[in-house]
Amino acid sequence: MDLDLQWRDGYGYLYLDGADLAVDDGLRTAVLVSLFTDRRARDDDRLPDGSEDRRGHWSDSYLPNGDLEGSRLWLLEREKVLPDVLRRAEDYSREGLHWMLEDGVAATVQATAWTTGRSDLNLRIVITRPTGEQVELEFLNIWQQESQRAV
Template sequence: MGDIALKWDGTGADLVFEDGDLVIDDGLQTAVIVSLFSDRRARADDTLPDGSTDRRGWWADQLAEVPGDQLGSRLWLLGREKELPEPMRRARDYALEALSWLTEDGIAASIDVQPSVPRRGVLGLAVAINRRDGGRESYQFEILWEAMNGL
């Protein structure tokens, strides 16, 4: 059984329709989109980009079957960062953290994330998931830096 398919458009995700019906995603694309572009709760030592005290996060994380399990990524913390090496390293770390459940749950043997700046004001993420069955799935995402704070 798959997920309702999502498609990334650079500023958000949309449902996928075909002939008026929702499309089902039997691969990992929808799971990757939800993992990367939902807001994970910020850690106590994270600096919030807007100076607020809102650490975001999904309310149902408190009901997770595995204690401490969280949905989403901390990419939103980069919303006001400059396109410098340190934020790029953190983008990679945040994406790997968000996708780590794929290896923990035995779906992937390994995951690789390569951040880039394809053009000014845009964060690119190349995601490669090496499945345990030998298959490989690759995804390319582009996110407007200014849009990350609203993810």
């Protein structure tokens, strides 16, 4: 069980369920953290703000085997949503969720990115658990973070 993290307006929020914090027995919280925590950029990544800040998460120092937390989706924040950016969003999403395969949490992880043509970047994540059960999550207009929904 994880605390039930809800993503709204670019921030993760915890909610109450009565007098207790709400919990999530699914994968949604793990997916949110994996996608929307800023993974350290590689040396060959072009940084969106032109700075030298490659970001990264404090926990990277404690992870084994050079593993990194999060995803590189943040690199796409200032990009026009063109076919190459959609492909990179899918690649970065799969990269951020790859730990689920390594740890046996998922048998498969699929990521699909699309736009409606209004500069929005949307993600559909489908995780097949080892039992065969599928969990599908959609994140709509990820730069605005206004909506997420389980499908």
